[in-house]
Amino acid sequence: MTASRLEIAYRRLLRCYPPRWRHDHGDELIATLLDLADATGHTRPSPADIADLVGHGLATRLGASLGLVPVVVRQRTAILALSSLAVLSAGLFVVAEVIPKPLPAYAGNPPSAGLTFGPFVTLGAAIYPLPVAALVAASAGARRTARVLLGLTCIAVCAAVLVAAWTDIARPPLYLLAVLFLQAGMASAGMPTALRRRDLFTAAALFCLFLAAAGTYSLSLVHSNGYVYYNNPFAAYRGPDGLVDSIQRILPATVLVGVAAATVISLRRPGWAVAVFVVGAAWSLMPIAESIRYYPWGAANNVVSGGFLLAAVPVVLAAVMDLSRAASQHGLGSAPARQGSAPPSNDPDQG
DSSP states (O other), X not given: OOHHHHHHHHHHHGGGSOHHHHHHHHHHHHXXXXXXXXXXXXXXXXXXHHHHHHHHHHHHHHHHHHTTSBHHHHHHHHHHHHHHHHHHHHHHIIIIIISOOOOOGGGTOOTTTTOOBTTBSSTHHHHTHHHHHHHHHHHTTOHHHHHHHHHHHHHHHHHHHHHHHHSSOXXXXXXXXXXXXXXXXXXXHTOOSSOOHHHHHHHHHHHHXXXXXXXXXXXXXXXXXTHHHHTSTTHHHHOTTSHHHHHHHHHHHHHXXXXXXXXXXXXXXXXXXXXXXXXXXXXXXXXXXXXXXXXXXXXXXXXXXXXXXXXXXXXXXHHHHHHHHHHHHXXXXXXXXXXXXXXXXXXXXXX
C-alpha cells in the first residue's frame, strides 16, 4: 500500500469524527499518523490505530450530540436513570433471583430445575449488584467509580446475551436487558460532577414506591397462591401476574402522573419533565416490546398501545415545553467561562 492509499485509509477512519472536528484537526492528525507510519514502516493502519480512531471518533460524536442537550437536562436524566436502574435491579435481584426455588422434584424435574446460574435463576444475578453499587458510589461522591460500575453494567448486559446464546444458562428477557443498558448509558453520560444527594435519594424513594406498588398489585392478582407462586423460577420474569408483568401494566399511568408532577416542579427547576419523559420512554420499551413479541393481537397489546397513545400527546408537549425552558435558562452544552467571570456552578439549580 502506497503512502497515498495509507492516507486514504486514515481519512476513511476519520469519518467516525464529526465534520467540524475533521475540518479543524483532521489534516494535523493525518500528518502525525503518516509520520508515525513512516517511522515504523507500516503500510496500512494497525489494529491499534483502527480501534483508537474509531473509539475516539465515536466518543467525540457522542460528546458533540450531548452538547445539543442542556446540561441541566442531562444531569437530571442521569439522576433519574441511575436511581431507577438501581431500584429496579435490587427488586429483580430479590424477587426474580433469590426468592425462587427449584421446581418440585416429584413432578419429574431434576433437583435444581429452574435455577440455571448456580443458586440463581438467570445471569441477571451477576448484573443487578453493579447498578446498586453505582448508586452507593454516587451517593458517596465517588463519581468516577460510579461511572466505571455503570460501564461494567453495560458490558455485563452484553456478556449475558452472549453467554446465554452459547450455553444453557438462562438470561433475563432481552427487552429488560435493553432497558438496563439504556439506563446505565444515560446515567453514565450525564453524571454531574457535584451530585445533589437530595435529588438522588428522593428519586430512589419514588422508584421504590413504584416498585412496591407493582409488587403489591402482583400479589393481589395471585392472592390465592400467595408466596408459593413467587417460588416458581419463571414467575417474576415471564409469569402472567409476575413482577415484570405488573410493572408493565401500571407503567403508562405512572409515566403520565410522573410527567405531570415533574411539569409542575419544572416551573421553578426546568429539566425534570424532560428527564421523566426520557427515562419513562426507556422503561416503556418493556411493555411495548413484550406486547409486540407475545401478544400482537391480544387484549394486553390493546391496553398497552391505548395507554401509551393516550399519554403520548400531553407527555410530549410537556417535555418539549420543559426542554425549551431549560435551554433558555441554562443554555446548550457547557459554555466555558469568560476571562474575569465567575466559573460556572456545578449545581444546575443555581445561576
